Amino acid sequence: MQTYCLIVQYDGTDYAGFQVQPGQRTIQGELEKALQRLGPNFIRINGAGRTDAGVHSEGQTVSFRDERLTVPVERLPYALNALLPRDIRVIESRLEDKDFHARFSARMKTYRYQIYEGEFPNVFLERYAYWSREQLDWAAITECSRFFLGELDFAAFASSGSSVKTTVRTMHQVKVDAEGPVKLIRFTADGFLYKMVRNLVGTLVDVGRGNLKLDDVRDILASKDRRLAGAAIAPHGLFLESVDYS
């Protein structure tokens, strides 16, 4: 039995998210279908991040075990890409230790959120960035983003819909890049709760619009009450950038 690891990029626009759901087009579903065609076994795969509908990936990592796959591991990207839709691409493949698991072995994940500021929407960013006509206060957003650093209880930023043992996560880095026309907010943590990045960005955008003060955000974080934080921002600006192992 061998453990395989793949890095997968996708444009999530036309998918109901990563995870298999009956009757829906999902990334996991497409990957498992392609693997099944390489055959002979049906193979269940595990993804490092279960990205939501519309969320994109530059570095999603998946793992699976199989003993009968006849395609050599280094040919897997070519073989799978020939079978996958054009908006999903396997860009790397390798063998891993037998107990490697894309999700449980992950040490850190980095997500990036993109916001486009302009008087009119940009047709080329329609699928890849949240559009704000209003110019946001990026100094305030940057200052506020520092509240999210460290080992914290992110309960106020976890949407219901998944059961987790603890809502404590360690945020290693939050980096705001407001230089270009597309503003970027990057989050690196040991793990993320359901819709956590979108809830955090929704709150930061509220700060950038002046609807929330820095002290409000401090209070929301301390409250651990999901009802107080800003609404989750739209999924299409979100990218799973990379997953770190080691």
Next chain:
Amino acid sequence: MQTYCLIVQYDGTDYAGFQVQPGQRTIQGELEKALQRLGPNFIRINGAGRTDAGVHSEGQTVSFRDERLTVPVERLPYALNALLPRDIRVIESRLEDKDFHARFSARMKTYRYQIYEGEFPNVFLERYAYWSREQLDWAAITECSRFFLGELDFAAFASSGSSVKTTVRTMHQVKVDAEGPVKLIRFTADGFLYKMVRNLVGTLVDVGRGNLKLDDVRDILASKDRRLAGAAIAPHGLFLESVDYS
């Protein structure tokens, strides 16, 4: 009677090109339909460049005359964008002199072609860049691109399909930017023949692959024979970047 000028951006992926064609979805068709809904007249518009199916625009300029449009000129982008599909956006509007014509008054146009080099296609550039697995020789491409500068007969690079009085055009600038993962080739000329940019880029890519020598390209240009030049490259890497007047 007033002469209006609009700057229009579009993702050309899902259109049969700019120009109206019966039974096809076109950029001009969508713009005229939106203007008709603002009413009361049907308005025929003129575009600076008649971009082909799949070609994109960041700075297409259109003009039209009308005397009964009730929307103030500065509100036109907002009014039209509310009626247009999301892959077409009007980003600027102004009144012009009465004999202004988006195509005939244009002094220069700039087109950009995008090429992505990588072992695997990039899902986010699938619609916006030509993918080359092979690394091209960008020094040779840059050197070759200089042959296209000046007042030249581009007959060898004009596809049949449009009647023009002369195939002589003045190329003011060809700029190759091979720094990033997406390589850019920009052409600025007083005008372009049918599929001229795609024919030029097709030939440059042949040079970059070593299939054509620099002397071959010099000969092709001198021959004025379309059959000798490289095939037109795919449309989806092409952007109409800007149109200059004055």
